[in-house]
Amino acid sequence: SQTIHQWPATLVQPVGSPLSLECTVEGTSNPNLYWYRQAAGRGLQLLFYSVGIGQISSEVPQNLSASRPQDRQFILSSKKLLLSDSGFYLCAWSLLGAGDTQYFGPGTRLTVL
């Protein structure tokens, strides 16, 4: 069966520090991968999606970036965090794209102080 892992579960970082969140998927090949953010009291916002290794599409201009170095690994990064980067970050995968069921990871709660 397929599983999706995210780490860390919780992170507190100072403003201006770097960020690296990792997501890995097991039990499937060539998944579409997604990074979402949910700010406090707000809905889910798509940040990045990837249809293959090295292929990243950005939905929102910001100081975040994403990379997909391996088929089932998706990394969200920042060189310098802002206060506004605080939120709940979710990774998800699907087999056939946004018209297919998406499976979400457990999420990372990021607080930038």
Place this chain on the structure above:
Amino acid sequence: KNEVEQSPQNLTAQEGEFITINCSYSVGISALHWLQQHPGGGIVSLFMLSSGKKKHGRLIATINIQEKHSSLHITASHPRDSAVYICAVTPNFGNEKLTFGTGTRLTIIP
């Protein structure tokens, strides 16, 4: 105006009541998703549908493509159904983006 609107934003009901959550959207879609977000933050996909009706246990989802409207029903509600229910659509214009509603917070009181 958001492309996906949900109502109500908050709903409190007694255990056993029949629950209805509504979702309206303004764009052409290829699919509509209902998601459940538990208090800890984890999200589970409940349904994906493009026409008609789907049922899973006590949950029923319906969609009317002509009216651009979907409903999620919960029969015999239980406190463990307390969660945020999120509607999302896959627009027709061919990219990989889901568009989300802001969610309905459901609380079932024992």
